[in-house]
Amino acid sequence: MTKHRSLLLFLGIVAVIGSIWLYTFLASPSRQSLDQRVHDVASQLKCLVCQGESVADSPATLSLQMRGVIRQQLQSGKSEQEVIQYFVSRYGDRILLSPPMQGITLLAWIVPIALMILGALLVFFVLRSWQSSTAKEPVDTHGAESINMDEQELAYYQRQVEQELAAEDPVFSQPASEAK
Amino acid sequence: MYFSDIGIISLILASGFAIFTMVVATLGATRGLPQLVASAKRSVLTVAFFLILASAALIASFLTHDFGLSYVAQHSNFAMPWYYTISAFYGGQEGSLLYWALMLSIFSAIFVFTAKRAPAVLVPYVIATLMGIETFLLIVLTTVSSPFVRLPAPLADGVGLNPLLMDPGMLIHPPMLLMGYMSFSIPFALAVAAMITGKLDSEWLRSIRRWMLAAWSIQTLGLVLGAWWAYHVLGWGGYWGWDPVENAALLPWLTATAFLHSAMVQERRGMLKVWNLSLVIACFALSIFGTFEVRSGIINSVHSFAYSSIGAYFLAFLCIVILSSIGLFIFRLPKLRPEQEFDSVISREGSFLLNNLLLVGIMFATLWGTLFPLISNAVRHQTLTVGPPFYNQVDGPIFIILILVMGIGPLLAWRRTSSRALRRNLGIPALAAAVCAAVLPLLGIRDVWANIAFAVCSFTVCAILYELWRGVRVRHRHGESYPFALLMLFARYRQRYGGYLVHLGLVMLAVGIIGSHFFQVQQDAVLKPGQEMNVAGYKLVYFGNIDRTYPDVEILSAQLQVWHDGQLQQYIYPGRQLYTSFANQPTSLISITTYNLTDLYVFLADWNGVSEATIRVFVNPLVLLVWLGGIVMLLGGIICWWPPARKPPKSDHAGTQASPNMLLTENSPSASVGASGVPGGLVGLYGRPLWEALQHWFHNTWPSSPTPRATIKANHPSTQPPSPLRDSWLVNRRDLPRENREGTS
Numbered sequence: 001m002t003k004h005r006s007l008l009l010f011l012g013i014v015a016v017i018g019s020i021w022l023y024t025f026l027a028s029p030s031r032q033s034l035d036q037r038v039h040d041v042a043s044q045l046k047c048l049v050c051q052g053e054s055v056a057d058s059p060a061t062l063s064l065q066m067r068g069v070i071r072q073q074l075q076s077g078k079s080e081q082e083v084i085q086y087f088v089s090r091y092g093d094r095i096l097l098s099p100p101m102q103g104i105t106l107l108a109w110i111v112p113i114a115l116m117i118l119g120a121l122l123v124f125f126v127l128r129s130w131q132s133s134t135a136k137e138p139v140d141t142h143g144a145e146s147i148n149m150d151e152q153e154l155a156y157y158q159r160q161v162e163q164e165l166a167a168e169d170p171v172f173s174q175p176a177s178e179a180k
Numbered sequence: 181m182y183f184s185d186i187g188i189i190s191l192i193l194a195s196g197f198a199i200f201t202m203v204v205a206t207l208g209a210t211r212g213l214p215q216l217v218a219s220a221k222r223s224v225l226t227v228a229f230f231l232i233l234a235s236a237a238l239i240a241s242f243l244t245h246d247f248g249l250s251y252v253a254q255h256s257n258f259a260m261p262w263y264y265t266i267s268a269f270y271g272g273q274e275g276s277l278l279y280w281a282l283m284l285s286i287f288s289a290i291f292v293f294t295a296k297r298a299p300a301v302l303v304p305y306v307i308a309t310l311m312g313i314e315t316f317l318l319i320v321l322t323t324v325s326s327p328f329v330r331l332p333a334p335l336a337d338g339v340g341l342n343p344l345l346m347d348p349g350m351l352i353h354p355p356m357l358l359m360g361y362m363s364f365s366i367p368f369a370l371a372v373a374a375m376i377t378g379k380l381d382s383e384w385l386r387s388i389r390r391w392m393l394a395a396w397s398i399q400t401l402g403l404v405l406g407a408w409w410a411y412h413v414l415g416w417g418g419y420w421g422w423d424p425v426e427n428a429a430l431l432p433w434l435t436a437t438a439f440l441h442s443a444m445v446q447e448r449r450g451m452l453k454v455w456n457l458s459l460v461i462a463c464f465a466l467s468i469f470g471t472f473e474v475r476s477g478i479i480n481s482v483h484s485f486a487y488s489s490i491g492a493y494f495l496a497f498l499c500i501v502i503l504s505s506i507g508l509f510i511f512r513l514p515k516l517r518p519e520q521e522f523d524s525v526i527s528r529e530g531s532f533l534l535n536n537l538l539l540v541g542i543m544f545a546t547l548w549g550t551l552f553p554l555i556s557n558a559v560r561h562q563t564l565t566v567g568p569p570f571y572n573q574v575d576g577p578i579f580i581i582l583i584l585v586m587g588i589g590p591l592l593a594w595r596r597t598s599s600r601a602l603r604r605n606l607g608i609p610a611l612a613a614a615v616c617a618a619v620l621p622l623l624g625i626r627d628v629w630a631n632i633a634f635a636v637c638s639f640t641v642c643a644i645l646y647e648l649w650r651g652v653r654v655r656h657r658h659g660e661s662y663p664f665a666l667l668m669l670f671a672r673y674r675q676r677y678g679g680y681l682v683h684l685g686l687v688m689l690a691v692g693i694i695g696s697h698f699f700q701v702q703q704d705a706v707l708k709p710g711q712e713m714n715v716a717g718y719k720l721v722y723f724g725n726i727d728r729t730y731p732d733v734e735i736l737s738a739q740l741q742v743w744h745d746g747q748l749q750q751y752i753y754p755g756r757q758l759y760t761s762f763a764n765q766p767t768s769l770i771s772i773t774t775y776n777l778t779d780l781y782v783f784l785a786d787w788n789g790v791s792e793a794t795i796r797v798f799v800n801p802l803v804l805l806v807w808l809g810g811i812v813m814l815l816g817g818i819i820c821w822w823p824p825a826r827k828p829p830k831s832d833h834a835g836t837q838a839s840p841n842m843l844l845t846e847n848s849p850s851a852s853v854g855a856s857g858v859p860g861g862l863v864g865l866y867g868r869p870l871w872e873a874l875q876h877w878f879h880n881t882w883p884s885s886p887t888p889r890a891t892i893k894a895n896h897p898s899t900q901p902p903s904p905l906r907d908s909w910l911v912n913r914r915d916l917p918r919e920n921r922e923g924t925s
Contacts, residue, residue: 006603013611013614016618017614017617017618020617020618020621020622021617021621021628021631023621024621024622024626025621025626025628035701035702035703036701039702043568043569044569046565046567052421052423052565052567053416053421054567054568056702057416057417057418058416059415059416059783059785059786059794059796064704067704093562093564094562094563094564094565096564096565097565097567097568097569097570098565098566098567098568098569098570098573099552099556099564099565099566099570104556104559104560105556105564107552108548108549108552108556108566108570109570109574111548112541112544112545112548112549112574113574115541115544116537116541116545116578119537119540119541120537123533123534123537124525127525127530127533130518169668169672171655171658171659171660171668172658174658174659175658
């Protein structure tokens with residue numbers, strides 16, 4: 001019964017958040033200012049006359065001019081991707097701050113992600129094999145929940161714990177006040 | 181006779197002693213001759229002495245302006261203030277190598293002084309390894325890259341330090357970062373020693389983790405200081421540019437963080453030995469790789485202040501390190517079997533494994549991105565850049581998952597966690613995340629990623645605070661006042677609560693990064709006196725430029741008023757410094773003012789006479805949290821590292837066998853970091869009385885509030901007293917002694 005209720009609660013919360021997100025991100029499409037769009041494009045292009053700076057960050061004159069071009073092209077209705085493509089066609093791939101996701105340079109993107117997935121699989125299978133080697137002891141699916149100690153046993157461990165704690169940390173030699 | 185002659189002689193003598201130590205320590209260990217080991221220990225101190233002497237000679241050459249010495253002439257001049265003159269010591273390649281060798285020798289000396297805390301079998305091998313590294317550095321220092329090379333004729337005045345380096349950041353960031361790189365050599369030496377001797381027990385683990393924590397803390401400080409310096413000096417409104425050199429400094433930090441977590445699995449469960457050793461070796465190899473990368477100039481970087489031919493030496497050394505480590509590994513592999521077995525994926529061990537996967541994943545993605553231009557250049561002869569957009573898109577999501585795991589992991593029990601306990605513990609943090617996810621979009625945060633990231637951060641912060649609260653509550657029920665209970669948690673269980681503090685700091689840092697990454701607003705304007713510009717609610721009114729000329733430097737600054745909410749806030753003076761000796765490299769004097777966690781970052785991009793200025797303004801929300809988070813992380817690291825307060829009980833607490841003591845797994849003193857049993861030298865000497873005074877004061881200021889009740893109730897079965905055991909669901913049946921378990925089943 002409680003399980004169903006918590007599930008319902010969970011679904012309810014998910015639904016509320018989902019509708020808020022749908023409303024904010026879909027119903028009112030992002031009205032990014034032109035400045036922001038220029039910055040977005042410029043931060044993906046490399047300033048060719050500086051050391052490792054983007055066109056957005058660089059104070060160089062060339063970058064200033066490039067930002068002007070970006071602004072012009074965006075105003076004339078081009079999309080961000082088209083503006084970037086325009087610069088690539090003029091300067092080649094070296095203008096890009098991140099390798100293009102095609103051809104050989106796609107490797108730059110795929111390799112880390114593929115290795116992460118492989119790593120996750122490896123960890124999973126290693127864990128599984130370790131687990132199955134312990135399977136001779138019946139694995140308790142409910143875990144600690146299903147521990148049903150009798151009073152005597154519980155009291156024994158209780159005492160044990162209190163003693164150890166008290167030896168370790170004087171505060172536990174004080175009896176506890178009532179639990180809430 | 182110059183100071184530099186003393187320097188050369190010291191370096192040669194130091195190399196002699198380093199080689200001598202290496203041989204003697206190895207002989208002493210293999211032949212079982214304690215006298216030889218003792219001699220090796222003294223010899224380590226001698227090496228340190230000669231390196232201190234050599235460094236003092238170099239500093240003396242700087243302070244006496246000995247421009248006959250090439251290194252001094254190239255990195256200082258008469259006009260530099262004395263503190264930058266001293267910091268020029270590590271301003272170039274030769275000097276920074278000497279600094280590195282010096283730090284290595286000092287750390288080796290500290291290791292020798294505290295050697296009685298480390299397992300005795302390991303000490304000679306550790307010393308031999310450290311001196312092997314030292315020998316390598318000294319050979320480079322005495323042959324190809326000596327700071328003591330004299331010019332045919334002395335110069336009248338030196339060239340001076342690169343103006344970018346003439347900044348307060350220079351006084352502390354490079355020494356910290358170099359020290360951080362170097363400090364990974366002690367864990368490495370301990371790992372090598374352990375592989376040779378086969379002694380990888382809990383004593384070894386405590387030793388190595390303590391040194392790793394120290395290295396981690398130093399590296400954390402170095403990284404945060406580097407980010408702070410970049411933010412204050414470079415003028416592009418950010419603090420981390422994913423530059424190859426910055427990445428190189430981050431890589432060993434990531435593997436060190438992974439090790440500090442997986443070491444806990446080894447300590448508690450005797451698993452992951454091979455993995456942990458590889459992480460330690462990776463830390464050291466990556467720090468050598470970083471040095472190689474910076475020195476060789478194979479990769480374009482803004483940091484290439486100094487590079488030369490010594491890259492090849494570092495590459496060779498890197499190969500030796502990696503190959504010999506692999507060799508030792510194969511030799512030792514049969515002994516590295518896990519002692520215990522794995523129970524469930526949903527457990528603390530499982531979360532640590534996931535944490536390791538993510539950290540190593542970030543490390544690998546970053547390394548791959550750093551090296552990819554090289555690979556592409558070799559294969560396609562095409563230069564391309566792997567810049568911030570790549571790292572943001574690849575590392576960013578992994579980082580967010582990492583923060584999520586950071587929130588869940590500490591709530592899981594060792595071995596396995598019941599789903600009920602999990603639900604109970606995750607409920608409140610999940611609710612916080614839900615509220616955050618629901619409210620932030622309504623408050624106008626439109627970016628999906630930013631919303632996800634903030635929700636994850638609120639989850640984790642809430643999980644950590646909840647965990648702290650539960651700890652405090654248990655102590656409070658036993659009669660401590662709340663503030664005192666909190667203090668005692670940190671004092672008694674340093675590893676655990678220091679770790680939480682580090683986590684809290686990391687989340688603060690993450691919030692700062694997310695805020696400044698997604699919500700930075702930038703604007704440029706060319707202003708004439710009287711003109712104004714408006715950026716994100718701030719109005720800047722320009723008045724004109726002020727030009728001040730000093731003998732060695734010209735400072736030009738623009739005067740602006742800052743208005744916010746219709747009120748004049750203050751005057752700011754962003755400017756440029758033009759050093760006469762580096763006229764083409766004007767450094768920036770950036771004006772950063774903080775209003776409610778938001779930085780107004782104003783940079784003078786260009787100017788024309790005294791009545792025109794190109795002003796570049798960034799409004800960076802939440803950047804302050806990056807620095808605060810860094811400080812909190814460092815504080816947490818120090819708490820973890822701090823020597824234990826008192827001797828652990830003599831009883832056999834150590835080890836991972838199931839014993840009744842294992843009930844208190846998390847809280848047993850043997851679990852606290854560095855429980856070496858000896859109060860920490862000077863720190864212990866001075867820290868103890870201070871600590872006791874503080875305790876006393878706390879007790880008097882906040883007297884314990886709930887009166888402890890009579891104990892009758894505790895004996896009544898129906899109202900069991902809330903033991904921390906029951907509260908902390910740490911109890912696990914299979915950790916109980918077998919006879920007890922069987923007795924009732």
